[in-house]
Each structure stands twice: as structure tokens, then as C-alpha cells.
Amino acid sequence: MLRLLDAYDVSLSGKDVVVVGRSPILGKPVGMLLLARDATVTYCHSRTTNLADHVRNADIVVAAVGHPELIRGEWIKDGAVVVDAGYNPGNIGDVEYSSAAERARLITPVPGGVGPMTIAVLLEQTLAAAKATVSR
Template structure:
């Protein structure tokens, strides 16, 4: 068996085109473009690159993009005050606080200052609860993008055994909640899991989200399983041994070109959703 590709680049492009159309209509209704503000604390090179890329993509598809850069030495109170000001600004639809923040800043406290209505990155407790309870709200962008990608290729989720390897609050945990909401049976694996290989071998759907190059070996993949690689490591290497896994899987995401493009597309789509909610 040779796996078919879950093409995140093409699927994201379709979502971005749709988002641009919606943004144009909302611009007419609001008298301004839907607005995404990114808050960056410090000058971490990778974070600077990500923020710039997100801003460029937002502008390309009809959104206003603002960037606020705070000093590396900022305190929690200072960052929270800035985010609260944005939350109260009626010209701002979505707020993204770039992760990670410096160690002296209480990141969860900063996230909570965003408020659920502008949490287009899906990082607040309210958004997490909405994902877990199946209520309206914004999804964490990478998990939400994964579900959109699986839906685009009509991959069945109900009744499937999904194994999520990783339990981070921005990927592993929320993607498991979203899969559970779609009636998959979900098993979480992590650094304390015994016999990881044996657990992965039982999966109909494998979601790798650990940030360790090729941790998931190809011969762990059950014949016909769907493999979603949410990892990205130096050298364009994911968390799954791609070539070997592709010989056994029915569907697989490439790295790059799989999950990554869906993350930004989902962020922009949710920003337009937030703007639409303001219109009512």
C-alpha cells in the first residue's frame, strides 16, 4: 500500500480563498477590514519570523494585521495590561499572543486576558472548554486545522480509534478533544506511556505531536491507518518516519505541506469568524 497525501497546502489555499471572500464582504459591512493583532514579547528569532509570516498572510487575504512588540524584560502585569487594552478595542477582532513568552511572564494569565470573543488562536480556558464540551467557540488553530484537513478528504472519524502521541495544551490535548467530539475513540500517549509502539499499532488514526524527529516508526503503523504528523523539526523532518509509514498508511500528511499551512489558514478564518460575530 502507498499512502495518499493529505495535502495541507491545497486545502489551506481553498480555505484562504473562502476567507478572503468573507473578509471582503465584512469590510463593506464594518467599514474596515477584519483585524488581527499579534503580540510578541521579546525578539526570539523564530517567533519574529512566524509573526511576520502571519502578518503577511493576513494582509494578502484581506485582513488588517497589526503587530505589537513588547520588551523581553516585560512583566506579566505589563503584558496583561497590553492584551486587556486590545480586548477592549472595538477595532480589533482577534488577538494572538505569540508563544513562547519569556520565562518571567505568566503565559496562562496573558492568554486569559484575551477573552473568549477575540481568542482566535484558541488558547483560553473558555476555548478549551468549548472544544471539550462541543460548544460554540474558537478551536486551537493546529488541532482545528487538522480536523478541517481530515474533513476535506472525507476521512471517517466516528468509531475510529485515534491515538494522539503528545499532550501539549496547544496541540495534543485539544486535538484529542476534537476527535472525541467527532465520536472517535481517543487514546493519549506521552512520555510515561508504556509500550508506545504497541499502542500506536492499534490506531486507525495516528496524530503525532511530540516535537521529536521520527519518533513514530514506520513499522508501528497499522495497514490502512491515517497518519497526521503535527511535528516539525530541523531539516523538514516530522515526528513520523515518513517514507516507511507511507508504505503502510492509507493517508498521510507530508512535512512540510501538511498540517502547517492549515494552522495559519484556520487562524485567519477564525479571525473573520470573530469579525462576523461583531456584525451579528
């Protein structure tokens, strides 16, 4: 996900980021990586009170909660960046894509966004590890 943000020159320093999702393999680590890049990170989840209010204030929204279209398009702040890392049956993300895309400056689709980038980075890291092993 950071590779995508870097590729599109999304500045993280000082930005308000809302991570919707608290899983130990995606939500929590992504928030920590963003915090390390000087973003101000708020963690939310499917039971967060006033979730819409948190999302409305975010410069960057990371959806990783596992609930189809939980994040409504009208919640997205004009010009925000939306990263939908959710995947649900029927190829549906955690964000209501069509209405969110009308407001967001950048938005990742589901399918075709974070998933293929994750696979590409894993392959790149596997190749690098193999090369490092051979050169020993």
C-alpha cells in the same frame, strides 16, 4: 487538523485514535475534539511504555510529540490515517514519513501538511471576526 480530516472524508466515529503528545496547546485539545466526534482516543507520549503497540492498533495516528521520527513507519497499521503535526529542526516531522507512507492510506507531510492548513484556518477565522465586527 479536523478540517483536513473532513476534506478527505475520514470518518472518526468509532475509530481508534492514538494521539502521541500531551501538550496543552495541541495534543490534549486535539484528543478532546476527536472525542467529541465519537472517536475512541488514547493519549500517549514519548515515555509511554510499548508505544509501538498502541500505534499499531490505531486507525488514526496524530503525532504531536516534538521528537523527530519518533513514530516508526513499521508501527503504522495498514490503511491507517497519519496526521503528523510535529515540526523539528531540519523540516522533520514526528513520523518516519517514507516508511509510514507505504502503509498509511493517508499521511500529512512535514513541511506542507498541518502547518499551512493551520495558517489558512486562522486567516479564515480572522476575516470572519473582522466582518462580524464591521457589520455591527
